[in-house]
Amino acid sequence: MSVHFFYAQTTTPQKETQNGFGQIDFLSIKMPGNEKNMDFTGIHYNLKINDWSYAGVGIYGAVGGIRGGFFTLGINAGIQQKITDNLFIDTGFHFGGGGGAAAPDGGGAFILPHLNLGYNFKYFSTTAGYSYVNFFDKGAIKSSQFNVALQIPLSFENANFKERENSFKIDDFKNSSWNTRSNRISLLMHLNNLSVTKGNYKGKTIRLAGFELNSYLTDNIFFFVKADGAYHGIKAGYMDVLLGGGYHLSMNKNRTNILAKFGIGAGGGGGVETKGGFLIYPDISIEQKLFENIYASINKGYLMSPDAHFSSSTLGFGLKYYIDKDGTTSKENDFSIGKFKGLETIIKQDLYFNASRNTGINENMHQISLQINFFLNKYVYASGQTSFANFGDAGAYAEGIVGLGIQSNSFFNNTTSVFAQLLGGAAGGGGISTGQGLIAKPSIGVNYRLGNKLNLRGGLGYVKARGGSLSSAYLNFGINYDFSFLSVK
Structure with missing residues (x-):
């Protein structure tokens, strides 16, 4: 009876809550010469590191002026300090790359610091204040301006990445913190x-x-x-x-x-x-x-x-x-099984060696990249990636690619794993020779664990354009944030 009781107990993975918030912001950038201002709006997601700091990613696009098609991608970091229960200061910076629409964006690298005053309305917050933008890698866009933003709390439940593909019966969750609405x-x-x-x-x-x-x-x-x-x-x-x-x-x-x-x-x-x-x-x-x-x-x-x-x-x-x-109950569905699925979010910097230009000149190009991997099983993942040039005189170049990859079990005392992937899709702009835009990018690399959710990531590969002369070896280095989430059916 004791042995039977022991094996009947099932411990579900510990549930963690990652606090965060989504943000939509707007600023009107003064352009060089007599050109109309470029209205710029961004979509961001930031993780709360603690009660007063955050970090995340964001993408901006032009919505006013004459530069339709101007896009950027970057990383955010900031501090929020309360003045009263509802009033707070929000200060931080955004660094990224991008450009487009024949704008004077240089290599595409830019900084966007801000200093805002915010008010918390319980279900959302608003902020407004000063910001400064500078496309500093040979670009001519440099401006100080007013900015406004809307912030909405968006937290998510998660478990350790090593729990991916572990399955449980729904009854196993009844006395756990996972027993909430999905x-x-x-x-x-x-x-x-x-x-x-x-x-x-x-x-x-x-x-x-x-x-x-x-x-x-x-x-x-x-x-x-x-x-x-x-x-x-x-x-x-x-x-x-x-x-x-x-x-x-x-x-x-x-x-x-x-x-x-x-x-x-x-x-x-x-x-x-x-x-x-x-x-x-x-x-x-x-x-x-x-x-x-x-x-x-x-x-x-x-x-x-x-x-x-x-x-x-x-x-x-x-x-x-x-x-x-993230839950086991629903009005419409009667779930029977819960499985933890792995997810990785990667921010990295790519270097393309001797990237071919439409002018016939070859020159190194750098880009900032966001990649998300969803694990189909314990080893195979589906991947989506977007990238924007930030150094190398190709500020308008961007990629949007998808594909599949495979990742090993961890070794060297659970600190290291290796991966191989093949991605392909659309790319172009910045004078890079990609023809009508179709590229393929195979690569291999290694992850090294830093902590519970963070890894260092490095890789090398090759990029080839169909219909263009881009054909370059490349390498990258970045940070990998991984976790698993509960999927029920």
Whole structure:
């Protein structure tokens, strides 16, 4: 009886809460000469390191002026110090790379420090104050300006990364802190086609590849983030990033879904004339279940500037994966199994050796890169990556690529693992010779654990453009933040 009792006990992994917040900010940058200001808006996610400091990543895009298609990616770090219960000071900096739209961005590297006064309204906070931007690597953009921001608490539950792929019966969670209502998210990987109906590419079809992440606020209402990059149809360089909300309607015993969405954001590049870059995006999607949580998706909509200077109809096809996470109960579903899935977020700096330019000149190029790996099993992961040039006179160059990788078990006293991956997708801009934008990037590398969630990461590989002369060896070095989350079904 004692032996039976012992083996009947199942200890579920310890639940941890990572506090953080999302931020949307806006600033109007004074441009050189007599050019109109470039209105700049950013989307960020920051982890709370402790009660008074934070760090994270953010992407900016132009939404006003004449530089539609100007995008950047960077890292954030800052301090929030309370003055009263609700009033606080927020100061910090953003460092990154990017550019576009023939702007004087030099190599693309820039800094953006700020000093703001904020007020906490319980469910959200607002801040406003002074900021300074400087594209310091041979760029001519340098400006001081007022900025405003909206911050929304966005925390998540997690467990140690080593728990990935461990499975438990739902009953095992009944007396644990995981026994709460689950949250639903979905990830769509798709190919999208823009049929231009008004603008300088009227009559052309721009072929895009990208992703869309949905997070559900209720059973039917969700918000989404969507990003696409061109790989065929025009010269390389077009990109759009959109944020919005939608309504989800299920039928046919939840095997068929209809989603109505509306988003706003920034887009341009590759010679697509979107003026300041601000775009609106109404869309409707139909999804059909294939198996488990995987659906086939088709969407039809429009992407346009508000004054219809640029307009296009959109038609996309993709695969969507639904995840119910961080809890074991639901109004609609009766779950039976919980499994912990691994996730890695990587910030790194790439160096391309002798990157080929359209001018025929070869020169080293650096870029800042964000990569996210979702583990399909204990060793194999699906990956998405975006990168923006920050040194090497190619400030408008950017990449949006996806692929698969494999990672080993840890060795050397659980400190070290190795990986190999193959990514491919859209890239262009900055005078880099990528043809119409399709590239492939195989690489290998090593992770070295620093602590509970942080690793040093280094890699080397090769990048090759189809239709362009870019063909370079590269290496990178960065930081890997990893954890696992509870997925139930």
